Amino acid sequence: MKVCRRETFNAAHRLFRPEWSDEKNREVFGKCSHPNYHGHNYALEVWVEGEIDPLTGFVIDLKDLKHLIHEFVSDRFDHRNLNLDCPEFEGIIPTTENIAKVIWDILREQLDPKFGLEVQLSETEKNKVFYNGK
Numbered sequence: 001m002k003v004c005r006r007e008t009f010n011a012a013h014r015l016f017r018p019e020w021s022d023e024k025n026r027e028v029f030g031k032c033s034h035p036n037y038h039g040h041n042y043a044l045e046v047w048v049e050g051e052i053d054p055l056t057g058f059v060i061d062l063k064d065l066k067h068l069i070h071e072f073v074s075d076r077f078d079h080r081n082l083n084l085d086c087p088e089f090e091g092i093i094p095t096t097e098n099i100a101k102v103i104w105d106i107l108r109e110q111l112d113p114k115f116g117l118e119v120q121l122s123e124t125e126k127n128k129v130f131y132n133g134k
């Protein structure tokens with residue numbers, strides 16, 4: 001069985017490769033390459049897979065999952081500039097794909113290994129990525 005906690009955070013980023021010209025960056029990354037950065041309202045879904053605990057009826061206490069996401073993800077990235085403030089993205093372009101991967105790695109370290117873990121991350125209403133370790 002899988003259960004999910006949804007959380008949101010706001011963060012700024014810029015998608016660019018420093019070795020490319022502004023023109024080439026604009027061509028590849030579009031508006032997201034704007035030199036002065038811009039923000040997105042990210043929606044994160046964290047899915048945890050496991051057995052129902054016969055004592056509680058829960059797969060995982062969603063309050064605990066909420067606190068885990070707040071402490072290790074939202075509090076870390078909310079209202080931050082991912083390129084400039086977050087060492088996790090040093091040398092990594094903060095695309096939705098890479099942000100989802102960073103978040104999965106962080107949560108995987110914190111979550112009991114008996115649970116399966118998947119994250120879904122949307123940068124806009126129309127785009128969403130999914131990561132489960134691959």
Ligand code: NI
Pocket residue numbers: 013031032038040
């Ligand atoms: Ni963007």
